[in-house]
Amino acid sequence: xxxxxxxxxxxxxxxxxxxxxxxxxxxxxxxxxxxxxxxxxxxxxxxxxxxxxxxxxxxxxxxxxxxxxxxxxxxxxxxxxxxxxxxxxxxxxxxxxxxxxxxxxxxxxxxxxxxxxxxxxxxxxxxxxxxxxxxxxxxxxxxxxxxxxxxxxxxxxxxxxxxxxxxxxxxxxxxxxxxxxxxxxxxxxxxxxxxxxxxxxxxxxxxxxxxxxxxxxxxxxxxxxxxxxxxxxxxxxxxxxxxxx
Amino acid sequence: xxxxxxxxxxxxxxxxxxxxxxxxxxxxxxxxxxxxxxxxxxxxxxxxxxxxxxxxxxxxxxxxxxxxxxxxxxxxxxxxxxxxxxxxxxxxxxxxxxxxxxxxxxxxxxxxxxxxxxxxxxxxxxxxxxxxxxxxxxxxxxxxxxxxxxxxxxxxxxxxxxxxxxxxxxxxxxxxxxxxxxxxxxxxxxxxxxxxxxxxxxxxxxxxxxxxxxxxxxxxxxxxxxxxxxxxxxxxxxxxxxxxxxxxxxxxxxxxxxxxxxxxxxxxxxxxxxxxxxxxxxxxxxxxxxxxxxxxxxxxxxxxxxxxxxxxxx
Numbered sequence: 001x002x003x004x005x006x007x008x009x010x011x012x013x014x015x016x017x018x019x020x021x022x023x024x025x026x027x028x029x030x031x032x033x034x035x036x037x038x039x040x041x042x043x044x045x046x047x048x049x050x051x052x053x054x055x056x057x058x059x060x061x062x063x064x065x066x067x068x069x070x071x072x073x074x075x076x077x078x079x080x081x082x083x084x085x086x087x088x089x090x091x092x093x094x095x096x097x098x099x100x101x102x103x104x105x106x107x108x109x110x111x112x113x114x115x116x117x118x119x120x121x122x123x124x125x126x127x128x129x130x131x132x133x134x135x136x137x138x139x140x141x142x143x144x145x146x147x148x149x150x151x152x153x154x155x156x157x158x159x160x161x162x163x164x165x166x167x168x169x170x171x172x173x174x175x176x177x178x179x180x181x182x183x184x185x186x187x188x189x190x191x192x193x194x195x196x197x198x199x200x201x202x203x204x205x206x207x208x209x210x211x212x213x214x215x216x217x218x219x220x221x222x223x224x225x226x227x228x229x230x231x232x233x234x235x236x237x238x239x240x241x242x243x244x245x
Numbered sequence: 246x247x248x249x250x251x252x253x254x255x256x257x258x259x260x261x262x263x264x265x266x267x268x269x270x271x272x273x274x275x276x277x278x279x280x281x282x283x284x285x286x287x288x289x290x291x292x293x294x295x296x297x298x299x300x301x302x303x304x305x306x307x308x309x310x311x312x313x314x315x316x317x318x319x320x321x322x323x324x325x326x327x328x329x330x331x332x333x334x335x336x337x338x339x340x341x342x343x344x345x346x347x348x349x350x351x352x353x354x355x356x357x358x359x360x361x362x363x364x365x366x367x368x369x370x371x372x373x374x375x376x377x378x379x380x381x382x383x384x385x386x387x388x389x390x391x392x393x394x395x396x397x398x399x400x401x402x403x404x405x406x407x408x409x410x411x412x413x414x415x416x417x418x419x420x421x422x423x424x425x426x427x428x429x430x431x432x433x434x435x436x437x438x439x440x441x442x443x444x445x446x447x448x449x450x451x452x453x454x455x456x457x458x459x460x461x462x463x464x465x466x467x468x469x470x471x472x473x474x475x476x477x478x479x480x481x482x483x484x485x486x487x488x489x490x491x492x493x494x495x496x497x498x499x500x501x502x503x504x505x506x507x508x509x510x511x512x513x514x515x516x517x518x519x520x521x522x523x524x525x526x527x528x529x530x531x532x533x534x535x536x537x538x539x540x541x542x543x544x545x546x547x548x549x550x551x552x553x554x555x556x557x558x559x
Contacts, residue, residue, distance in 0.1 A: 018254070025256045050273055050285075057271035057286050060256035088285060132278030136251050150252040150259040154267040168265060216265055230249045230280075231265055 007073050014063045018151045021063055025056055031074065032059050035081045051085055058084035128226075135226045139219065146188055146214055156211040166201045167209055167216065173199040174217055181221045190214055248281040260284060323348065327400025327409065331375060333382045333392065335360040339374055341409075347374045356387060371409070372416045379417060379425075393426040 014021035025032070029046075036044045036055040044052040061084070062077040070076050140150060158164040173195060174180040183191055190210055196203045206213060219227045248260040251267070258272040260281065270284035321343050329339040335356035340349040347366040352358030360381050366374055382388040396413055400406045410429045417427045 022255050047274060053271050053273045054285060056256040060254075061286075084286075091285070128280075129276065129278040132249065133276070136249075136277055140252070150267065151254075151269070154259045154269045157267045164264065164266065171265070212267065215267065227249070227261065230247070230261060230263065 008068065011063050011066050011073055015066075018149065021060060024063060025059055028059065028077075029056075031077075032056055032081065035078050036085065039082060039085045051088065054084050054088045055081045132226045135224055139224055139227060142218055143215060146218075148211055148214060150215075153211050153215045156209055158209055158212065163205060163209065166199075166205050167213060170195050170199040170201055170206065170213060171216055171220065175220060181217065184214070184217055185221060190217075246282075248284055250275045250277055250279045250281065253277055257286070322346070325349075326402065327398060327405055329371065329375070329409065329413065330397040330399070331378060332395040332397070333379070334387045335382055335385075337361055337378055339371065339378075341371050345370050347371055350374065350378070360385060360387070372412070375413055375417060376420045379420065388425065390424045391426070393428060395428045395430055397430050 010020070010024050010027075014024045032055045033044055033052065036049070036052050040049070040051050044055075046052055058081040059077055062073075062080040065080075066073055066076060143149065143153070158167055177198065180191060180194065190206070190213055192203060192206045192210070195201070195213075196206055218224075219231065247263050248268070248270075250258050251261050252259040253272055253275055256272065257269050258275045260268050260270055260275075262268055268284070269286070271286040273285070275281070324342060325340045325348060326343045326345075327341050329341060330353070331337045331339065336353035337357045337360060338351045338353055339347055340351075342348050347369050350361045350364060350366055352361045360378060364378070364381065369377075379388065379394060388394070394417060396410065396417075398406050398410045398413070400409070414427050414429055417425070421427075
C-alpha cells in the first residue's frame with residue numbers, strides 16, 4: 001500500500017519535472033522490459049530492440065496522462081505499453097517482408113548496410129551531426145535564458161494546422177520587421193501586441209503559444225544557420241502555412 | 246518530412262520538423278543533430294478534410310435522426326387514424342390521430358359549423374371532444390332530452406373502429422345519463438350524402454319517333470334514375486314529370502317502339518324493365534285507356550244497336 005502511494009507521488013512529481021520523469025523511467029526500466037518481453041516473447045536489449053524504446057516512450061506517456069481516479073499506476077502503465085506495442089507492430093507490418101539493413105547476417109556477423117554502398121557521405125554526415133549538435137546546444141542555452149526547455153516548447157507547440165499557420169504568419173511578419181528580433185533579445189519578452197496587429201493574429205493565440213513563438217523566433221536570429229536551414233527546407237510560400245514575408 | 250533531433254531523453258527525443266513543429270517522439274537510440282525521415286509516437290495534426298468529413302457526417306447523422314423523429318411525430322400526431330361523424334342536427338366530423346387526440350373538427354352543415362366555431366381541440370382526446378361538442382349542442386338548443394345523436398366511425402383499422410364505437414357509445418350514455426338516445430350507424434351507409442354538394446348534369450335527349458332514338462331515350466332515363474337515387478335532388482322529379490308528360494304525348498309511338506323492341510328481343514330493354522316500373526305503369530295506363538276506348542266503342546255500338554232496334558221497332 002505504501003509502495004503504491006510512493007509511486008503515485010513519484011508520478012505526480014514526474015509530470016511536473018522532466019528530470020524526475022527520466023529518473024522514474026530509469027527506476028522502472030525492469031518493469032518496462034518485463035512488459036516488453038511479455039509481448040515480443042523474448043528479452044529485449046536496450047541498444048538493439050526498437051520495441052523497448054517504444055515501451056519506454058509509452059511508459060513516459062502513461063506518466064503524463066495518469067490521473068488518480070484511473071486506479072493503480074502500474075496496471076495502467078502496463079496497458080498503455082501493450083497498446084503502444086500493438087500500434088507499433090501494426091505500423092511495422094508493412095515492412096515485414098523487406099530485408100533489414102541493420103540485422104547481422106549469420107555467416108560473418110556483419111550488417112547488410114556495411115556491405116552496401118548507400119551513396120551516403122558518412123564523414124560529411126558525421127561532421128554535419130557534430131556541428132548541428134553544437135548549434136543545438138547553443139540554442140538550448142539561449143532558450144534557458146528565457147527559462148525555457150525544448151520539452152516545454154514541444155508541449156506548447158501548436159497541434160492544429162490553423163494555429164500552426166497563424167504562428168507562421170507571425171514568424172513571416174517578424175522576418176519582415178528585423179527590429180522585432182532585436183527587441184526580443186533585448187527585452188527577453190515577446191512583443192505580443194505588435195505581432196498580433198502586424199500579423200493579424202488573435203492575441204489569445206499568441207499568448208497560448210508564447211513559448212513556441214519565442215523558440216521559433218529565436219531560431220531566426222543570428223547564429224543558428226543549421227536550424228534555419230532545416231526550417232528553410234519548407235520555403236515560405238511553397239506550403240499552405242508558409243507565407244512570404 | 247524530415248526531422249532534426251534536438252534533445253534526447255531516456256524515453257523520448259524532442260525533434261524539430263521541417264514545418265516548424267517541435268515534437269516529442271520515441272527515442273530509438275537517436276543522437277542530437279541527427280536527421281530522421283520517420284519517427285514514432287508522432288501525433289499528426291488532423292487534416293482539415295478529415296475534420297470536414299467528420300463534421301459533415303455528424304451533421305448528416307444528426308439531421309437523419311431529426312428527420313426520423315419528425316417523421317415519427319408526424320405519423321403519430323398529425324396523420325389521421327380515423328374520423329368520427331356526430332350527427333345531432335348539427336353535423337360534425339371529428340378527425341382523430343393514432344394517439345386518440347383530436348386533430349380537427351369540421352362542421353358538415355351550417356349548424357355544425359356554428360357548433361364548432363371558436364372551439365379549440367388542442368390537446369383534447371376524442372372522448373372529451375364528443376362530450377364537449379354535445380354539451381355545446383345542448384347549450385345552443387340543438388339537442389334536448391330525448392334527442393338523438395348518431396355516430397358514424399370511419400377508419401381503415403376495423404379494430405380501432407369497433408373499439409371507438411363502443412367507447413363513445415358508453416361515454417356519451419354515461420355523460421348524458423341516458424337522457425339522449427345514442428345511435429351508432431355503420432360507416433358507408435350514409436356515404437351517398439358525400440355527393441350532396443355536387444351537381445351532376447346529364448343531358449337527356451328528347452325522345453325521337455324513330456326506333457334508335459327511342460332506345461337511346463330509354464337508356465338515358467335509366468342513367469337519370471341511377472343519379473336520382475344517389476343524388477336525392479328534388480328538382481330532378483320535376484324534370485322527370487316533364488319527361489313523363491312528353492312520353493304521354495308520344496305514347497302511341499312509344500308503344501309501337503316498345504313493341505318492336507320486344508319483338509326484336511332487345512336484352513338491354515328487358516334488363517331495364519325493373520328500373521322502368523313507372524314507364525311500365527304509364528304503358529299500363531295507356532293500355533287501360535285503350536280498353537276504355539274499346540268499351541266506349543262497345544257502348545257506342547250498343548247505342549247504335551238500340552237506335553237500330555228502335556228503328557226496327559218502328
